[in-house]
Amino acid sequence: MKELIHRLRETRKLQPDEYKQLLTSLTKEEQEYLFLNAREVAQEQFSNGIFIRGLIELTNYCKNDCYYCGIRRSNDKAQRYRLTKEEVLESCEEGYRLGFRTFVMQGGEDDSYTPRVMVDIIKSIREKYPDCAITLSLGEKDYDTYKQYYDAGANRYLLRHESINAEHYASLHPQGMTIQTRSECLFNLKKIGFQTGSGIMVGSPNQTIDNIVEDILFLEELQPQMIGIGPYLPHKDTPFKDKEKGSLELTLIVVAILRLMHPYALIPSTTALATIADDGRDKGILAGANVVMPNLSPIRFRKKYLLYNDKACMDDEAAESLASLQKRLEKIGYTISYDRGDFRK
Numbered sequence: 001m002k003e004l005i006h007r008l009r010e011t012r013k014l015q016p017d018e019y020k021q022l023l024t025s026l027t028k029e030e031q032e033y034l035f036l037n038a039r040e041v042a043q044e045q046f047s048n049g050i051f052i053r054g055l056i057e058l059t060n061y062c063k064n065d066c067y068y069c070g071i072r073r074s075n076d077k078a079q080r081y082r083l084t085k086e087e088v089l090e091s092c093e094e095g096y097r098l099g100f101r102t103f104v105m106q107g108g109e110d111d112s113y114t115p116r117v118m119v120d121i122i123k124s125i126r127e128k129y130p131d132c133a134i135t136l137s138l139g140e141k142d143y144d145t146y147k148q149y150y151d152a153g154a155n156r157y158l159l160r161h162e163s164i165n166a167e168h169y170a171s172l173h174p175q176g177m178t179i180q181t182r183s184e185c186l187f188n189l190k191k192i193g194f195q196t197g198s199g200i201m202v203g204s205p206n207q208t209i210d211n212i213v214e215d216i217l218f219l220e221e222l223q224p225q226m227i228g229i230g231p232y233l234p235h236k237d238t239p240f241k242d243k244e245k246g247s248l249e250l251t252l253i254v255v256a257i258l259r260l261m262h263p264y265a266l267i268p269s270t271t272a273l274a275t276i277a278d279d280g281r282d283k284g285i286l287a288g289a290n291v292v293m294p295n296l297s298p299i300r301f302r303k304k305y306l307l308y309n310d311k312a313c314m315d316d317e318a319a320e321s322l323a324s325l326q327k328r329l330e331k332i333g334y335t336i337s338y339d340r341g342d343f344r345k
């Protein structure tokens with residue numbers, strides 16, 4: 001196993017069955033060795049700095065009906081909200097004051113944010129904060145819409161592929177959503193020039209280890225600049241409410257493998273990791289993650305943006321959460337980096 005880990009670190013590539021071995025057959029000690037190698041690779045690129053991104057949850061309206069997600073269209077218990085441009089700009093202002101230099105606007109697929117409306121919001125942020133990166137995470141759009149976002153000043157786009165296996169993808173999403181469309185969106189984003197992020201939930205219902213291997217191979221082909229990996233967590237008002245949550249351990253192994261394959265990638269220690277265990281966020285960093293995304297949304301909206309149950313850090317003011325993040329990072333030998341944190345090779 002150690003030979004496999006070394007070879008993955010050296011060549012950034014293994015055979016499919018070798019990924020499978022890492023995903024299924026590591027002893028505790030070998031897992032620790034995998035994590036050690038992954039964090040060494042991250043430290044070679046990023047030293048002990050952890051980039052921060054201010055997350056602004058733009059809207060929890062969504063036209064999609066993904067079986068796993070708490071803001072799916074059919075969840076009539078969700079209290080829906082939309083942020084106005086003014087509310088977005090206020091969140092940015094608070095974030096900028098605290099030192100954030102990346103703003104991530106994430107939301108459901110909400111067509112009331114037409115290309116015109118989004119371009120106006122993006123341009124306003126771009127104008128007011130020329131030194132900041134603007135990241136979008138707003139789902140599937142056509143090429144022209146993505147291009148308009150980019151030309152308005154957005155730099156990065158997050159769109160997890162969720163599963164590259166057509167059958168598995170279809171079991172997570174209702175008819176009408178396909179992995180072909182998803183994958184086309186991702187290649188369009190890259191072509192336009194976005195720093196592009198993708199990824200999966202680990203332990204999503206019906207996912208097999210072979211599916212995860214396929215996802216690892218897809219990410220190798222896509223070469224995303226950002227990779228988001230979190231455990232699946234159930235939400236009580238979805239069809240998947242009774243499905244098991246994903247495994248913390250397996251999530252960390254996937255993060256570490258991807259770090260060894262993608263030394264330069266920006267890999268967050270996700271909110272889902274922070275939710276599944278008190279020290280989940282620390283463990284993600286110790287398995288090779290180098291980004292944290294604190295919540296900048298106005299607190300009154302946060303309880304409404306629930307993709308899964310028991311979401312972590314819901315009541316922290318951004319300022320408090322940064323202070324407590326810094327403390328926690330220091331305990332494991334890391335520190336907040338206030339750089340904009342673009343992808344660099």
Ligand code: 5AD
Binds near residue numbers: 068162200230235
């Ligand atoms: N558990 C964990 N992650 C989830 N996401 C959506 N619903 C859940 C859930 N129940 C993830 C998806 C999506 C990202 C924004 O959040 O992977 O791409």
